[in-house]
Amino acid sequence: MTSDERPVLVVTNLDDPTADIVITELHDRGVPVVRFDSGDFPATLSCTASIGDTDRWRGTVQTPSRRTDLGAARSMYYRRPSGFAFPHLDSQDERFAVAHARYGLGGILASLPGCLYVNHPNRIGDAEYKPAGLAAAAEAGFMLPPTVITNVPCDARAFISAHGPVIFKPIAVPLYLVDGKAQTVPVTEVTADEIDDSVSGTMHLFQKRVDKIADIRVTVIGEQVFAVRIDSGLLDWRTDYGTHTYTPLVTPPAVERSMRACLKHFGLVFGAFDFALTGHGEWVFIECNPSGQWAWMEPPTGLPMTAALADLLEGGLRDQ
Structure with a gap:
């Protein structure tokens, strides 16, 4: 049981089994967790925050069941919240309301004092641009198609x-x-x-098209690296998960250095990297997803990714 009462915020949509697994792990450790979907604003989510002669936002986010002190958050697991929507408004007023929600509530959630972001929403937005990701990967020394x-x-x-x-x-x-x-x-x-x-x-x-013999998914969680070879025989392994076999791998030091460089470039502490493995043993960079999935690989490999993510969120900024 932790003696630290600062909550971990989990910002995601209602249907997110990956977040469910992490929340269960944190609950089992006695770590306070507050989950909400920013897309529920303003129907079932409200927020008030103020700032004056200090550099810290103070205020609360309130759901039907919880009221959270924004200044007390130790970390935020920013996953996949739904978008803002105001269907009762006409198109012009909806654009106005969405912009104010995004830059108001979204801006506050991106500015919490002393909070470790996994990952910061603005940095996620930067890294999701594929041209930027490919440019960063080339600069980091990866082989690209x-x-x-x-x-x-x-x-x-x-x-x-x-x-x-x-x-x-x-x-x-x-x-x-x-x-x-x-x-x-x-x-x-x-x-x-x-x-x-x-x-x-x-x-x-x-x-x-890379002439590959397998795919590789590498999940970087803070200082820990989990590499898994995916054998499927498919051009796109995401189209049929029933064909896969999974094998844990040791990440080559040069690949890990390049991954660290990419994460540092975008200011990320988590990244899901995809590679194509050639018959010559080359790891060809495909992409890095700052909000990528990983939980489905844990049961067949035994890799402790849930624990690693819970460690990161529980530790907050003290471990950074």
């Missing part, structure tokens, strides 16, 4: 002709519904003759 981002059809065809086989992958992952159900937009191979004028409608990311 040739990549182009374009809305010019002839440039896309030229890239495919020069580097084929080539894949198309989403640049961002907004909510995509089919018959009311959320879908993963898969990575797919694309040929030059499939490129038509519709490419000009927005930006598209094309990347040389």
